[in-house]
Amino acid sequence: MNLNDMTRRFLMGESRAPSIQSYLQSLKEILSTVRGGSTTDRRRLEMAQNHLKEIRRHTRKLQEHVSKLEEQVKVLEEGKG
Numbered sequence: 001m002n003l004n005d006m007t008r009r010f011l012m013g014e015s016r017a018p019s020i021q022s023y024l025q026s027l028k029e030i031l032s033t034v035r036g037g038s039t040t041d042r043r044r045l046e047m048a049q050n051h052l053k054e055i056r057r058h059t060r061k062l063q064e065h066v067s068k069l070e071e072q073v074k075v076l077e078e079g080k081g
Contacts, residue, residue: 024056 031049036042 020059021056024052024059028052 028049031045031052034045036045
């Protein structure tokens with residue numbers, strides 16, 4: 001993709017939606033700023049942060065898997081063409 005296409009898409013509002021990493025990063029920052037008043041709230045925040053780490057780990061693995069599958073599709077398409 002060239003710079004002109006990218007600029008046009010940006011100006012026309014056709015840019016891509018935020019990635020899952022962007023959403024996870026934002027959520028991590030929000031959770032880090034929240035301060036629980038009670039012990040229960042602090043534990044819940046800690047659990048939420050741990051769950052977020054697990055989600056990030058799983059999404060990273062899924063993205064690696066998708067990349068491998070995309071490569072395989074390319075190879076198969078090149079074999080046909």
